[in-house]
Amino acid sequence: MTRSHVLSGQVERRRFLGGLTGAAAALGLSACGVGESGSEGPDGGPTAPSGAATRSLDTDNGTVRVPEKPERVVVLENYDALMLLDLGLVPVGVPDGAANAQLLPPDVYAQLKDVDTIGASGTPNSQAIAALKPDLIIDQFYKEKSAPLKTIAPVAYFDWHTSGSLWHQQIAKVAKAVNRESQLAERKKEYERRLSEVRTAYSKQISTTTWAPLSGGPNGKFFLGTPLVTVMRDVGLRIGAGLPEKEAGFVARSYEEMDVLKDCDALIYSVQYDGKATPTTQQLLDHKLWKGVPAVKAGRAFPSKHFVMANYTFAIGAVDEIEAMLKQL
Template sequence: MQLQTSRLVTLMLFLVIALSLAACGQTAAPSAQGSSTPAAPAPAPAASPAPAAAPSDGKITVEDAQGTVTLAKKPERIVTMDFSFTDMLITLGVQPVGIADDGSPALFMDAVKSQLKSYTSVGSRYEPNIELISSLKPDLIIVDINKHKNALPQLKAIAPLLVLNDFQADYDQMLKNYIITAKAVGKEEEGKKRLQEHQAKMEAAKKKIKNANMTVLPAVVNPTGFFGHSDHSYSGSMLKMLGYTDPLKNDTAYPQMTLEQLVETNPQALFLMPTDKVTIVNQWETNPLWKKLDAVNNNKVYTVERRDWSLSRGMLGSEKIAEDILKQLGE
């Protein structure tokens, strides 16, 4: 009997010791995870360095028309020196604080104007108000390498510049400018996504267009001049991208033309972008030579908004051009 009792006590003692050891093992694991020893980091903290993929100093580096531009941080107060740059920012969800709008908000296309909030007009695109720009305390100014070349030193003294080849740019260059701008304002991924959407719209437009290879000429007309937009220009190159033929075959983007030269070029369709209510075309229409144009005889002379076809060289402007083309020549 005593032997059985002794065995029972021994067994119970063994169980108590085993349970004690098991309990120690369970508490040991958490204490190891909480250790500051770098040789055995815990899984959760190991994920924390992920944000370090971006530069630790927050700098943004891009290549513009003049070389490498490094911005200290994502810009928040941007001044745009042309309508095309404003178009680009609006599609990226960025509001400029200042715009060179020639003192006329009416020059913004509707799709831009409807999304544009309050801003300060900094004067003419060709003669901006430097003091006013400085007072806005911008951290980025977007400029054209040709149009603003005389003002670059003054503007550079105010804020970092993003210099783009815009005024002489064709459609493909505009797309490149868009991605450069998107990266500069910290919206590179949004820009790539919007570009894909735009390209899908253009491909859809191509499929709906009729009379491919028709000779089509866009032109800006003012009271004293007619300026054809060749396929080296923004609107002319876009028409070429859509499948139309440039009748100018000119090495310059915006050649000024006489009525005689226009008759010799003889486009099958004309898209006129007037700067004023009365232009040189009103005078030409009374000339017998005007009636020799195929576009006139085909009833394919159209008036479109210069702000859509020429000023707003961006995603929204391009999509409006495609819309106008489809309305008049497609479907």
């Protein structure tokens, strides 16, 4: 996959998860209040409260001293918030739009809807963050914007923007940062149990079909691939449409290239959690070329609410959806 495909995919997946604010323009970090949190340690970061236990944490921005078990965590992206929820920790600060009933299960929305916000994704408001008195700040996308925030609290930066890491690799880093790896292991075990159940019950359907996930894009394009493809592969589904192995997407195609889907027996397309397709995906579903795709004509194009992966809860939800699709084959 070319670099341009990867970069467009990073923006698209943040936009999809964050609704209208997920891909907010990267504006300059306000200088006001960045250093208004008290004394600084020798590395330019804040000193820990007297007697507080700390530990060293390796991040993609160097080694950082963090609390033994952080409890007041601010996140700079919606993905980070969903990862923390999987670990049993509700953040004290989230980006604008993180609580979006259209894109989240009701129980997840309920946990985030009253959490204080700290500015749009990519534009953290340092004064709002400082007011929350966090003991840790987590960032996976905005290295230059989060670095100055170390005067407020330790910043754990794990590069997801350019690293090519998959969601399960990133959540493992976040779990280590907040010292909740045992909670992660429990969620992972539940995910693996569901995978085993579905692989056993639907081995024939899995072994005899080819699949592809896709979503609508702008200007007469659609995107092949999504982090959902990692779950599809874990189930054992064969991925077609020319998607590269071991990559999640997004690969941009024009409507005129829709014949790339001809090798697929079944397709999965994205919908929001309210069941409605985004406008660009609805345009795809309404297009005459889409309606002529063999899998579509056969009634084997299925909607998925778990099109973007951020944690094992979403992954388990995707397995449940895939099981329901396999029942219809």
